[in-house]
Amino acid sequence: MARHLLVVYHTQSGTTSRMADAVIRGARSTAVDGVDVRVKSALEADADDLLWADGFILGSPENFGYMSGAMKYFLDRVFYACEDRVNGRPFALFVRAGNDGSGAISSMRRILQGLAVKEVQEPVLIAGVFDESRLGECEELGLTFAAGLEAGIF
Numbered sequence: 001m002a003r004h005l006l007v008v009y010h011t012q013s014g015t016t017s018r019m020a021d022a023v024i025r026g027a028r029s030t031a032v033d034g035v036d037v038r039v040k041s042a043l044e045a046d047a048d049d050l051l052w053a054d055g056f057i058l059g060s061p062e063n064f065g066y067m068s069g070a071m072k073y074f075l076d077r078v079f080y081a082c083e084d085r086v087n088g089r090p091f092a093l094f095v096r097a098g099n100d101g102s103g104a105i106s107s108m109r110r111i112l113q114g115l116a117v118k119e120v121q122e123p124v125l126i127a128g129v130f131d132e133s134r135l136g137e138c139e140e141l142g143l144t145f146a147a148g149l150e151a152g153i154f
């Protein structure tokens with residue numbers, strides 16, 4: 001049976017969505033054929049999406065030293081519905097920031113710790129001037145995550 005990978009992200013001016021596109025491209029690579037990839041914006045994703053997922057990848061810009069409001073709104077809406085129902089599931093993060101990004105990463109990690117999910121790859125953070133060449137790392141994140149899910153490594 002196919003394993004389920006959920007990608008949830010938010011973007012305002014479009015750069016996080018470029019990272020998301022690369023993550024999704026990697027996750028849907030023909031090298032991995034046993035994983036269904038579902039993509040949702042943080043404003044539309046809900047608890048059913050998270051419960052469906054065997055693993056998930058979240059992407060957010062850093063706004064005011066924190067994850068974006070939309071990503072926080074997603075986590076607010078799913079937290080109690082998913083508490084104790086997703087324990088141990090793997091996740092990874094990608095973040096876009098004007099100059100920092102650490103606040104977005106730590107704020108997402110902190111809430112996800114409360115869901116007892118397990119971070120299985122280092123986040124991809126693109127801070128400062130948007131460096132296209134780093135999109136390869138996003139693609140690799142998606143590919144590695146999907147391959148790990150398929151192989152049952154996580």
Ligand SMILES: Cc1cc2nc3c(=O)[nH]c(=O)nc-3n(C[C@H](O)[C@H](O)[C@H](O)COP(=O)(O)O)c2cc1C
Pocket residue numbers: 010011012013014015016017061062063064065066096097098099100101
């Ligand atoms: C309201 C607002 C607050 C921001 N706060 C931060 C911040 O605290 N740290 C940072 O590194 N970048 C900050 N930025 C820059 C964004 O992270 C950056 O513009 C990013 O590219 C936005 O992602 P997007 O193109 O996907 O919307 C902020 C941008 C906005 C619009």
